[in-house]
Amino acid sequence: MATVDGMALGKDYATQECSIARALEIIGERWTLLVVRDALYGVRRYNDFLVHLGIPRAVLAARLQTLTGEGILEKRRYQQSPPRDEYVLTERGRALWPTLRALGLWGREHFTETQLRYFRHADCGTELGPYGECPACKAVVPLEDVVMEPGPGLDRAPADPVSRALLKRKRLLEPLETEPA
Amino acid sequence: MATVDGMALGKDYATQECSIARALEIIGERWTLLVVRDALYGVRRYNDFLVHLGIPRAVLAARLQTLTGEGILEKRRYQQSPPRDEYVLTERGRALWPTLRALGLWGREHFTETQLRYFRHADCGTELGPYGECPACKAVVPLEDVVMEPGPGLDRAPADPVSRALLKRKRLLEPLETEPA
DNA sequence: ACACCTTGGTTCAATGACCGAACTGACAGT
DNA sequence: ACTGTCAGTTCGGTCATTGAACCAAGGTGT
Incomplete structure (x- = not known):
């Protein structure tokens, strides 16, 4: 059973002929x-x-x-x-956003009581649909036009400075500004 | 054997306040x-x-x-x-289909050369969009109305009987019929 | 009755991944 | 020279995964 692949990164699913398996070999760890x-x-x-x-x-x-x-x-x-x-x-990497959006929505609907974060279309304020589209504009929203803001379930005074910086309403991909120590 | 403790399954992400992290604790192994x-x-x-x-x-x-x-x-x-x-x-469990669809599409676009499987809307034959919707009917297709069929990249004579059974055109969730040994 | 097969597991030793803590090295400021 | 920050690497211990062997309940064939 030779691995056809030369480089053998971590954990593979050698017998699987499937793009889901290929994806999980990369981002499944x-x-x-x-x-x-x-x-x-x-x-x-x-x-x-x-x-x-x-x-x-x-x-x-x-x-x-x-x-x-x-x-x-x-x-x-x-x-x-x-x-x-x-x-x-x-x-x-940015192309993983729809996957993460779908996964987060699944997690929220089945395992979280309160809403932790909202993701909205910056142009119209509508909350995004299950794959990152805007239900009002009926179009997929580019990442730069998605605003994230904290929901009621999120701790308002987290211990680490990065979590604190992420409480600010901001756009996806917009570089995070942490407080100077 | 396992986890005597009330819940505490294997690997959690204790510090994360996030529905993606909650989801990954369940299906991320x-x-x-x-x-x-x-x-x-x-x-x-x-x-x-x-x-x-x-x-x-x-x-x-x-x-x-x-x-x-x-x-x-x-x-x-x-x-x-x-x-x-x-x-x-x-x-x-069925609610994970959009996530898996998005993940598979990402894997195919970035790490696979040929198409391995097609997923179509049974009613109209249109290939599904990135989150499992039908671009023609503009509606999310129920799982029972999704047909899967092999694409050109899939091995036509796989070793195991389950892979062989999965070469047949069939609907999602439809119970698999393996060849009697 | 007896042997043997299938299905759905459990047990076990060895390997590999992950963990936290300590250490390193490059640079800046005082 | 000393202290501090950033971005790692190294290391011993622990935990998960692996493959192979074993087990048990219920058929089937003779």
Whole structure:
């Protein structure tokens, strides 16, 4: 049983001939989709992912490398003087938004009592439908035109600064501004 | 065996206040979404999941138990004489179809060369859109009205009988008929 | 009655993934 | 020179997954 594939990333589903299985080989590992979610919410820096997710450092480093290698995130330098990099979503990464939207809606309807966040079409204020479309405009809303705002179920005074920054009404992908320590 | 503790299934994301994280605690473990996918395709029996997925027996048993416990699958007796049970999707489980559709489409567009399966609206033959809706009828198609059929990329002579049975054009959820050995 | 098959599991040792804490290294500010 | 921040790497322990073997209940064939 040779793995046809040369590089053998983590956990594969070798016997499966299925695009769902292929997708899960890439983004099905623990923490991975939460990293992508945070990136959609505007998180870009290693340390912000770290404190917001509560993920072990080694695992975060591994996930960022895999996601970068698969073309879902892109690592780029945003300042020179102390050299600092940030991780931003590529087109391929942004294309995961409908999946995450559907998954979040499923989670909310079946396992959450209160609404945690609202996602609305910036142009008209309508809450998004199950795959990220605007029911009023009847069109898929580009990520930049989606505003996220906290719902009643969300803790108003979270411990970590990233969660606090995410309480502010903002657009998807808009870089997160954390409080200066 | 397992989780004596009230709930606390395996891997949680304790710090996350997010319906995506809640969802991933339930269906984010390895193999779980593939079990749900197979169930949507009409697989119902332990042995069919086993040979189709190539999953270790212990893991399959654990996943079926978790999914049953979370109300995603329901275990029910379908014959008495040799007592046999089957696992069928509940409403909560069927509600995962849009998520899996979105995920599969993402996988196909970014990591697959050829089309493996088509999913069409039975009434009009139109291929489904990215969240399981019919672009022609402009409505979400109920699962029973979705026909799946093999695409050009799918192996025509797979080794296991479940994959062979899945080559037949059939509707979602329609129970799979494997060849008698 | 006896052997043997199918279905649906459970048990076990070995491997691999994940965990938290400590350590490293590059740079900046004082 | 010392302190602090950021972005990792290293390390020992723990937990999940794996494949193979074992088990049990209920047929079927002779």
